[in-house]
Amino acid sequence: MNSSPTSTPTPAPAVRAEGLVKTFGDQRAVDGVDLEVHRGEVFGVLGPNGAGKTTMLKMLATLLPLDGGQAEVFGHDVHTEPHLVRQLLGVTGQYASVDENLTATENLWLFARLQGLGRIEARQRGRHLLEQFDLTAAAAKPISAFSGGMRRRLDLAASLITRPPLIFLDEPTTGLDPRTRGQMWDTIRELVSEGSTVLLTTQYLEEADQLADRIAVIDHGTKVAEGTADELKSSVGRATLQLELVDVADLAATADLAERMLGEAPVLTPESRRVNIPLQRTDQSVDVLVALRDRGVAIESVTVQKPSLDEVFLALTGHDAGPEQSPDTTAGADRGADRIEAVR
Template sequence: MKHTDPKPRHHAAPTDAAVHVRGLVKHYGETKALDGVDLQVPEGTVLGVLGPNGAGKTTLVRCLSTLIVPDAGSATVAGFDVVRQPRRLRRAIGLTGQYASVDEKLSGWENLYMIGRLLDLTRPEARRRADEMLERFSLTEAAARPVSQYSGGMRRRLDLAASMIGRPSVLFLDEPTTGLDPRTRNEVWDEVRRMVTDGVTVLLTTQYMEEAEQLAQALTVIDRGQVIAQGQVDELKARVGGRTLRIRPSDPADLAAMAAALAETGLDGVAGSTVAPEEGRLYVPILADEQLTAVVALLADRGYGIADIGTDLPSLDEVFLAITGHKAHPSDTKTEGVAA
């Protein structure tokens, strides 16, 4: 596939950025799978890339892992240019796609040993790494069994182990827990956290809001091939607004009276307070810090005792919907296809 921009503009990547992308473009005919994507991932962190099906997430991963060539823009991964230095880059990265790509006819150990040899590890080192990865991913007992006899969760763990054989400094995870049961998904999350503790940088694409919130230090939201939001998880939640003030009165019998008192204030949104008798709490929508201060002051002036108070930011699901205009559908099994 020919690179159609003969003189792409290259920008120096920040020294602390393991992944640096500037103006990345990829077209499939008239479809703009990527339309000028900018992002960076600091070393030793997890960047969560969110977006609905067809947003461009998988195309981004394919470009950054050298599986396809971008049409324009620039990108460096682990210090290597994805277009000019693809062979050197491949030795510095690991990739786990949406579906396990291991050989079902081989045993788990044979899969890992084979990949180690393909990465030019010596025979003793490939054997040692295969043993280490099987133990690390709790697959030692199944090491000699054909992968065709593995469960879905075991195959996913083996796929992750395969991506780590070469000790990559950057790992791409493209919806790694799709179709997994909650227990196996938590096991994968634990392993990703362990990798980051070891210094690995991770770019994670996902449609699971909980997954992004559990693993990612920062988020990039992509829709129709463009980045439409970036920031820390709490920063994006704050952009959507709509914090909720949680109040538990000292006397649960005061709940209705407290709600009525707030309704009389005329403050924007506060009149929509919700009483939850079963929880013994009052939920008050807050749009600004000034409202929070006013609510607390009013209740104190009226003599209502408060046993507990706190604020909640919107859920990540609500943020995703507010930013993209789409709901996330974790159960959707469709892939992004050629316009991923």
């Protein structure tokens, strides 16, 4: 008797949310957001302060109840199975939730004990995390002596005590200097390379561009776009062909040819012999370069520049992604308790 092959069920995504809603009085802080985070990726949620990013993350982490919609973490319902969900994730907020009066070692030991580890295992895990996050030399120092970057690294280390498969990072590099921010980026990349899934909220366009495999753009509680950084950039079109000519005398002829071919005048910078030619499609650059070659125009350098994420955000929302005056509605809540509550 022939037997039909059995199909392996597709594993549930790390996060699936449909129609998420959160209201505070008359304000809809999160307004019908759909989200799907694949296993093993960095998923970025990009938006300014007040966009609803933190509120949405707290809903997914079971720290705030859902007022509408539904959400799952690895197939477990956030509303009906909160205890299972909390065991699958670690949460690091915008502000370090470590105890200022304890040392780094004492903080990690405390968090490990709160999460059920025995005394010996808690100490071993703490030592390992201090080494992993380059904090061994500061292990005996009180947190009050730590820099902002050291506190943030310790906060992330504490969220990884049980090595959850899913990590929520809520603006993890806010307020950090560029060097420390780069170190945090390296740490996040390392976590993903070791099998973790990361859901990252940020208001830094460069951070989303550098880290995220896919990005959801959130504004005023609503998801306005989603895709890879390249897909989002392509969605607004307008790549630019940037040419540096050998001879400044060729600028006028180059501009004339490009305008006749593409229907739009390029931008000239005579002092640097540069021509910026707007493109509707990236492949138009080939046609322009071939035509210039045929006319004998010598070119020093060629670059095709895609739109930046800044331009994408401006095109999608009508404003930039810089900090706004109004914070998230829940920004005044006790962030220090967020992660402890999430792992109980």
